[in-house]
Amino acid sequence: MQTEQLKAFVIEKLEDMKGRDIIALNISDKASFADYMIICSGNSNRHVKSIAQSVAMECRAQGTEPRGMEGNDVGEWALVDLADIIVHVMTDEQRDKYNLEQLWAE
Structure with a gap:
């Protein structure tokens, strides 16, 4: 899957799982x-x-094997490494604390 296709696919799967405030x-x-x-x-x-x-399972089903997953044991912040795309899923507390949007927007 091309990067843009994968991005759209991941966003769709996040929406399917009721992920909130999705930002790419x-x-x-x-x-x-x-x-x-x-x-x-x-x-x-x-x-x-x-x-x-x-997200990892759906990507695998489409032929994109995640390079790795982190943080899935605790669940406050999980990361799925899809090579060209890094997916962060966070609780509101962690998202507010680390403010990745602002960090990477600058």
Whole structure:
């Protein structure tokens, strides 16, 4: 799947899982490790974990194997590494605390 197709696919899956406040940041000019960072919020630790697991599973089903997943044990902040796209799923508290949108927008 091409990067733009994968981005649209991931956003659709996040919406399907009721992820909130979904933002896709183009970081291609700021980072060498990925083209996009997609950030969304989950309602609880369990919701964060299930969103991240669902995105990884749906991507696998489409032939895109995640490079890795982090934070799925605790569920406050889960990361799915899809090579050109990094997906962050966070509780509202973690999202407010780390403010990735502002950090990467500057």
